[in-house]
Amino acid sequence: DAGITQSPRYKITETGRQVTLMCHQTWSHSYMFWYRQDLGHGLRLIYYSAAADITDKGEVPDGYVVSRSKTENFPLTLESATRSQTSVYFCASSPGLAGANTDTQYFGPGTRLTVL
């Protein structure tokens, strides 16, 4: 079924390990986003991408790396996981800026990451 998927849905890792969270969308949307959701903070933008090979920092980018070699994929890597990165991570995609509904963001189901 078409849509936006994230994997894994749950992940437990240890401090200092590298972790990659995957995001895949089938709509060929131009924009993709990574957020983290924490109690008391709502959703905070980590990184976003306007197209393949174009990425930009959001509000909380430190400790994260992204890449976008293909339009449909936007992986998020924690190079050396820390306990403060324990969170629920959401990926989203959007068609673009102009026109009706083209700025609507469509969210994946989330990845719950625990760093021990």
Add this chain to the structure above:
Amino acid sequence: GDSVTQMEGPVTLSEEAFLTINCTYTATGYPSLFWYVQYPGEGLQLLLKATKADDKGSNKGFEATYRKETTSFHLEKGSVQVSDSAVYFCALRGSGYSTLTFGKGTMLLVSP
């Protein structure tokens, strides 16, 4: 920078009660405003939006009016159902920007 402030929850209501969740914003220019809803264990999904002053967004019985004079976008529903229990997020997109700024979310709990 842009910011969104929404009322803290949880908001606890009985079925068929009237709902208001307050949202105010700070932004330059003419932002677009959104309400997203997150049901338990799921990602966010768009509930409604408004792109200019005095626009009213509506969906599934929910409504919100873009009030530029009060920089507000309050969410209302005349009669809530148990199935409306969720977390509601107010958000804005600044003019010319592709990213959203979210409020912290308001949990709604509706009891039978």
